[in-house]
Amino acid sequence: MKEKSIIADLQQKIALYEDMNAYRALYELLNERLFWFVYSFVKSREAAEEIVSDVFIKLWTIRNELPSIANLQVYLYVIAKNFSKNYIIREYKYPHVCLDEIPLDATTSVNPEELYISAEMAGRINHAIRELPPQCRLIFQMAREHGLKHQEVADILGISRITVRNQLTIAARKIAQSVYPHLQPAAAKQQSRC
Structure with a gap:
């Protein structure tokens, strides 16, 4: 059964x-x-x-x-x-x-600027995920954040595996479009330090 x-x-x-x-x-x-x-x-x-x-x-x-x-x-x-x-x-x-x-680790030094940039980027990524359409967001979270396989997500939601794959592609594209403009200034800063 x-x-x-x-x-x-x-x-x-x-x-x-x-x-x-x-x-x-x-x-x-x-x-x-x-x-x-x-x-x-x-x-x-x-x-x-x-x-x-x-x-x-x-x-x-x-x-x-x-x-x-x-x-x-x-x-x-x-x-x-x-x-x-x-x-x-x-x-x-x-x-x-x-x-x-x-955790207390006295040997690790944290650069406040890097900490701020990574926290800011994590915030942008989380915001981009929250802005996804509801089904797309749910599929993304189930597959990427919860580690479910595409077929498992499809079975749980009662949709096809192809739909899961397409929704994940849409999610990745929208997240990248949301985050990419903010990566370029950070990359320019990194290169100017070298």
Whole structure:
């Protein structure tokens, strides 16, 4: 039995019979993948575990609506992405840092100008990614940031592998167009120092 039909079967059992065994089986099937998907956004094991738990709690609370969901796996990924985004926004507004997590390396000297340029460039790249059309951005994040193969992305989103490849090409082109004008002044500075 293909995974998609297994998920559909579990979805039906959860929706119609409130079957806890089906719920557990779905959790076992998707938990690890959702964890790594969320972790790639939040960069914290504890937060990723909590968010994935929240995703499955949300699934249980909306179990009566499950028959209307065409692709449950994609639906759960979207919930996970939204919960991750909300977590990141909360962390940005109210950051907390554990001093034990800050690396201390006295032997590394950081050039403030290079640090500023790399932070600025990272900001430009992130801005370019945020400006991508929604599906293009999701495909880019799943493939590039989360390391999913093109076929895996296609299967999750229910689209063809060629569409994934085309969307990644569009994303790369748009990001390059957004970042390229800012690279030339930095390259000129580097050459003038030599």
